[in-house]
Amino acid sequence: MSGPSRRRFLGLMGGMGMLATGGCVTAAPADPVTDGAVGLRLWTHDPSYTATFQAALGDRSIMRGSAYAPSLEVTAAAGGDLLTRTITQFMADGSPPDLLGVIISEFPRVMKGDLAESLFLDLTEIAEPFGDDLLRRGPYSLNGRLYGLDSDTSISVLYYRPEEFDRAGLPADAATWDEMLEIGGRLHQATGKSIGMVSNGDNTSLYNTYLQSLIQRGGSPFDAEGNLTIDTDESVEALDLIQRGVANGAFLVVGDPYGAAAGAAIKSGLLVALTMPSWYRVYGLEANAPEQAGQWRLRTLPRFDGGGHIASNLGGTGFTVSAVNPGREAALDLLRRVYLTPEGQLLRFRTGGFLPTLRSLYAEPDFTSFRDEFLGGQQSFLEYARAAEDLPEFFLSENNEALTVAIGAPMLGLYDGDLTPAQVIREATDSYRRQVRS
Incomplete structure (x- = not known):
């Protein structure tokens, strides 16, 4: 070399x-x-x-x-x-x-x-x-x-508390996000609880909210050559999911998914499901609510109607x-x-x-035989295996920080309903281009 x-x-x-x-x-x-x-x-x-x-x-x-x-x-x-x-x-x-x-x-x-x-x-x-x-x-x-x-x-899956869905008479096995958002809206209206969370904290947290959804839909912030690739149908659908989930209460808005507010929402039972990567089971769920051991399960993600994957990454x-x-x-x-x-x-x-x-x-049996006691003894690799078979690929760029900064403010407008997904993409793209050219 x-x-x-x-x-x-x-x-x-x-x-x-x-x-x-x-x-x-x-x-x-x-x-x-x-x-x-x-x-x-x-x-x-x-x-x-x-x-x-x-x-x-x-x-x-x-x-x-x-x-x-x-x-x-x-x-x-x-x-x-x-x-x-x-x-x-x-x-x-x-x-x-x-x-x-x-x-x-x-x-x-x-x-x-x-x-x-x-x-x-x-x-x-x-x-x-x-x-x-x-x-x-x-x-x-x-x-x-x-x-x-x-x-x-770092496979992103849906963690959920089955007894909370059962208590409300709602299914937790919806195949698509459209179905899951409708279920989440009904649950929120009846109980005030939510089935997901998005962040309105710093630019990194806002970007990660978008990124996790974009990757599942089959998009990527950049291509293999480092070119920006957010002006796509996949990007619009990812942002639309976030906006609709916030609007009907299915998604709870928190400042930091790893901070005190998210921890309190998990511990109090305000969050009964959420989409996060595999490591969040330890660092998010068990760390904040050890007394909820046995009450959580995981499953692959509901699909977007337009396509994509049953898993994501973060x-x-x-x-x-x-x-x-x-x-x-x-x-x-x-x-x-x-x-x-x-x-x-x-x-x-x-x-x-x-x-x-x-x-x-x-x-392999060494993995499939594993039972996660925090997840009620679930053989979690049966779900992880399905996710791994359909795990999306994505790429980053030397200008990743410019995109992180560019999308922050427009994402807040998306949450508030002041901007459409297409407007968020346009504003983020314009801001990104100004930073990269400077």
Whole structure:
């Protein structure tokens, strides 16, 4: 693998306002360690990733046959801070972390000027043998190359409390969103309760509300080349669903889906269903209402009448490998074993609750036999397997932040009924174009 262009990289950093005075020197890639003991630096925002990698080092079924005997030095910090420090350290002495977990919303930062290819190893070749079996490539791809392996499919499903629907004499198995919105409106009118939530908080929360719906409908904010692709029928239908759900009370408006208001709505029973990714079961439902254990179930999402999927996505963390460190081959070997083997994927689920990113594993007994006690002993992988078979792909762009800012205010107008879906798209597109041109 060729090393990063020092002149190009420093020029890009200077253009980003990150080049410190005093002259930074970016080292060429060091010769890689080819076997034996090697110390690896792991940087992550989530202790579950630390626990997973550390457990893997002691698991013979995963490490059997490796030429390396790695040890880990872990640094934990906020995800955005870790990426900033990675870039800065690369500039300062050419020594970024060997393994870095990049939050999906942060990855567009390294799409600028193709920085990803300077910072990280190209993982395309180790992913290629898996073909379509490997999920969630799009958000970590640049110019057709893959630079991060996602830790979790983050499948968005419908969590619901069946007894609440039964009590109101309403079904929870509606096949389409039109049916579900009608049911949710009736439930809200009779009880004041809602079957979903949308955010009116910061721009990121507003954007994520839209993104989760757009992806399910079969759209994507950008195409594989990074071009904006929100002016579509899919986008209109996604926004229309949100607007109708807010208008009839089926969807509750909260400032932050991870904040106190959402937690209170779950705990009080004001929210009896919601569309969120798999990790929200732990961090949203169980964390806020542990006493509701056994009262929740999950199912695949109702379909849009116009098409799309029975699942969506939100969130994620892609793990990358440094392109320049001497331990890069050892780090790549470890990442492959933990992320691209059945044993590693099972360990990740047992240690951190991460859903497999290999589609075929959803049919394996180790997963299908799992019963989730918080979900009343439900064999949740029977539903996850259906979702994984129909999981949509989507792409991000170096200008993702510009779209996040552009759509915030129009989304508020959508909630209030002041703007139609088409007007939201037009205003967001105009704002985006002004930012990208400036």
